[in-house]
Amino acid sequence: MGGHLKRLEEDYELIAKKRPILAREGTQNLRYEITDHFLRFWFRYFEKYSSLIEISNFKALANIIKNDYTTYSGISLEYYFRQRMEESQEYRKIGSWWRSKGNPCEIDIVGIYTDNKKAVIAEVKRQQKNFKPELLQKKEEIIRNKILSTYEIQSKCLSMEDM
Template identity: 35%
Template sequence: MTQIFKEAKQPLLNRDDHFFKIQPLGPEYLRQILQDNQLWSAERLLQWWCLSGGIPKYLEWLLNAGQKPFDTLICASSPLIEEGLHRLVEDFGAEQRTYFSVLAAIANGYTSRARIENYLDMGVGPVLEKLEAEFDIIAKQRPIHAKDNSRDVRYSLVDPFLQFWFYFIHANRSAVEMENYDYIRSIIARDFETFSGKQLESLFVALLKQSSQFNRIGGYWDNKGEHEIDIVAINDLEKRLLVVEVKRQFKRFKPEQLATKTEHLLQKIDCAGYAVEQRCFALDNLEQVFAEFQPQGARPMVESQGSAV
């Protein structure tokens, strides 16, 4: 539908009366589903976020998978194994190999155009443009102080599920072809904690967005890629600036380091007179963050039930 109405060469370009973009369910809905099924824990919420991105179809898979979803979903009969192919191949057509290579590079941490091109040894400008504008699979990220025409751009996969699929399934396609699912489960057991720690940031960003407390949310890094801040959330109406370091464990948070980074941020951003709050968001205080940034009408947090996977 996007191509029919938005593609420059299509006869129906901009002739749509209304264009609805169906969004995945936010973190608040995932929390409610987990609580309703006596499965709630902070660790499991992060796991479900990585494996579903809030897409109901994948949440149904997770509910049916039980206490240990990797044992159930990483096998020959699982729909998860081929889901990335089924979702993307038809849209990508003959160029699928190039698109998949670029998405795999981004999923594995090559997030700037220069790094992607060096990694793949090919130009990717038109591919990145199509993946963002036509397919809505990747998004540009600029430092929160940067102008819209800034070339300081990083790319990310919009859907956490595709991030997981490219990182663990597509990257081990040889093992998939040999149906060596024990190997893939071993890789997940070894790397998922590190992988999910990085995805925890996207979970908190989604949580802040659904709270509707801020009009600008992004990250910060300087032109050398240093002094990086995970999340910067701004409410210009209330003159409020929230600076967040994301950690899996709160004990690893070093307030003095965040304070130094915040000083660099304040030199770049026009927020004179704003109240600045510096925080650490972690799995340890996830319930507190949920309670503080719940959308209106959300159910209050209840005592945790069940155990972490």
């Protein structure tokens, strides 16, 4: 399986291996994600629910897509903001951060600025009203203790209003 993943990643650039930002290269805490937007949509809905397509139950598939749209579009919104941050050329590293052991915690976007010891952490929400500042504050404390102890951290919410 490893050889296939390597080819998909290096030769075809269809998947990417993701580690938490500032994690060491050899860490086992990694995820694979589909990099192509069309294929990500395809595998999330058409491949997963191919049995509905086989029996022409398109209405059920449409309902599944409709009900999951907010989650799927939120993920796409994260990609949008990451790309915007990359294009700004203000950062030397951009990624996500998570820990799976103990008390799970995940931060949507972490950006390390090119100069000084500054970082930004961002929670991405489709609507600003769904943002819980106290939850991001807790996550900020966790990431500060784990990897950003020497950084000045700015935390914020990014939503469709910031597009």
